[in-house]
Amino acid sequence: KHLEGLTELEQAKADEWWQRMKEEGGIDRFDKKEQKARKESERYIDLATAEHTDARNVGAEWLCKQTIDKLGLEEFLRDQGWSNHSIHTALSALIIRTVYAVSERSSYYYLRDNSAAAELYTGSQDWTPGINALYKVTDKLYELKEKIERHLCNVTDNLFNIDNKLMLFDLTNFYFEGSKRESKKAQFGRSKEKRSDCKLLVLALCINKEGFIRYSSILEGNTADPKSLPDMIDTLADRNPVQKEKSLIVMDAGIATGENLNLIKAKGYNYLCVSRTKLKDYTLSEDHKSVMVKDARKQTITLNKVHTEGEDYYLEITSPSKAMTESSMNKLWRERFETELKKINDGIAKKGGTKLYEKVVERTGRAIQKYPSIARYYAIDYIRNEEKPKEMLRVDWKLKDLSAIESGHGVYFLRTNVETLDERTTWDYYNLIREIECTNRQLKTDLNLRPIYHQTDDRSDAHLFFGLLAYWVVNTIRCQLKREGESCYWTEIVRRLSTQKLVTTEGRNPLGDIVQMRQCSNPSKQATAIYDKLKLKYAPFRKIKICRTQSP
Template identity: 25%
Template structure:
């Protein structure tokens, strides 16, 4: 709708309101005619009032730039954080997690990456930056639903996506455990005190077991009581994983913490192949003498028969330097403690470098130099116990992938802040672990895509830049139409768009 001034043959100027909404010009109203300029100005004002009355809208005054800008700003109806959805949400959908239709599931996973706080803080953040409102009851009802019905679905989606990107059957899996402590005083059926990998032995905790593929893509997890021996957590997860996906053969890779006679026998009884870190210093005297008699050079390895198993021993100059450094550092710490008088009889044990202590006479604690020197013979040596039918080089290569699961726990505890866990009920603690599992899957997928694109960006930078991309919605004051615009202000914003094609 607009105003037209039309001059006739007699010189009169008609002021008309014209509508072109149908594609053709149509005179809605002729306001009047005149030759006097002041009268014409008055007729134009009347035409504007007519348009405002008919349409119920304003007309933008483009002649005054400040007024025009103020009008635009006053008609902004929404200002939302959208970068996380454009990047992380896109990857979430591509993996297949959008099969779970609950919007809250997606929001909680994404915000575990961009704003890893308590669930209630997360919902506050969602309302503040995305105008999404979730009540506390709605939040806790969903966490219960996630535990009751969606945990298996989550792990299946992760497994199927990993299978598709590896483009091969999963035959080798890597297993490890960590502990997650709670800042509470009393134990319950799940949260119990036990050996803490974080040194929080006085705090109730849970034990978390994680299974990953090569390259560290998460496959399955489970949660156990805090006082459960980590060696007893492995087979339940692996048995369930194998049965769920009808896998015929699996090679299990785990570090020395999972090595026990019971585990080895159980793995053999169930026809699993395995590669376990070996405790070569606790082998029989015969095997220890055999190991120490080896003259291995940097990068060399050998195989020693141990009943129906193989013990592979390797040597590395770099490892030898590291072993020596740690040993001498531990010795200096002990010597300092002895001088200060802090060490007593109770300090004599076989934990860490305390094994170098012994009692002299009745009360004196001294360094056992002979034991220290004997230990030096093991610098640079590492062992692997296996029954795998793979070539020696493949066995060692597979074991060397185990660091990726250590990274998974590190990312979960730092970037994703798996703790503190504010929940008390077991099913909600379980739901929290599940959300962290999915968030880590997204983390690994971002990492994979960055590697494919040969980008020098880190996952952390992708997340950080995505948190600064907003979208505004403006209501057109003329016709009421909502205009949406994503604001890409910086080179980093544009680079992110180029990387992830949103």
């Protein structure tokens, strides 16, 4: 190529040198040096232009995402014919429900503004499922309830090598805010949160000793404990065929009616429960030996095998601390009951008070009904007014036998149909019932399943089941950690991981290009310890994007 301003001789020399450089590879070496210099320049950012944007929470989300992968939920939903969009919506919403314990509506704002849950599935910062999609996906998941529970049971059994030799049964209830006029299941009942003003739903649960759900059912709010057991047993027998070594079902006294215990035996299971009544005619077994153990509050209790008529075997539990509690409670009930009776007499003596014989008897009956456990120890006499036979003169009362009230304090009995259980094993097995109390705590407190604001049964059922799915994720994490010696609650795990963020760092390099880097902050020491115990990765990805602003 002819260069302007050169003489013919200078042009000839230039052509000669150009040709020589081409033949000796000088041009290629120059290009390589230029490319190397460009690549090195791309790596450097002018600190004056650097800024951090779009920071999102990722620590607990990344922990949940890896746990959901272990549970195989993504593959399961894909096998059910779900699209990628529906799967990503469901699982990112499940992460939000697990970490933040918020409603479907609030989940949308967390996904949009605060959390990297959706980005973990799609890799995009711009995608957020809509509010309607979040409601619909929980309904679709509830339609697969039976299949999902079977899948999760199989996965966790294999993951933790669980034999399901022990099953724990219990019922708990959840209260509603609002009238719930459109609901058939929501009924007034005995609220364990003392919300007698609210309608309830009852959740029946069967879990194994590791805390994983084997059966769940959402029942009407006025369902009594004993009535719930037959369906639970039938479903359990279907999912867990009786093995050579029968499974042991542990339950509290509320469910353990004689009829239900017979049903459990008929289905091929063994049982262990608190006796609904205190034994009266019994003796200590001939080979008995008193065993001293500590209860959950580190108080000493005594265990004795006893002999009584019948096929079942009983263990007498004697707890001095429980005796003191029962004694003080009985004293309180006595004071309150006698106060009610004094009010009745005050009403008789008062001008304009209740004096009619029938009304006074009725009022006394209400007091007896209010304090039945203590009223049965009183002899009550109704003294009619001789001058006015239709009116009551006074009500007299006295204790029949004070020793009868005090006897049996601090003593209760465990009942089982398994002869081979020794004292300590029987006690240890029964105390596993605390595992289901822990489950209820996580559902109601850590995962905030109460109160329920939905007004239809379908939405309420879907809401509760979605909470149970979140519990599966939490319990999978906590079960692994407990095996590594870490037993903290879920809220504490979330707190430790909350310091890890996903952030975009942006700046200009010496070439004038905009460089964007999307990566996670390093986990703290506490978060790293959790990742290590669970054998999980510290971070999901690291992305670099270069936006060219000028031609090379």
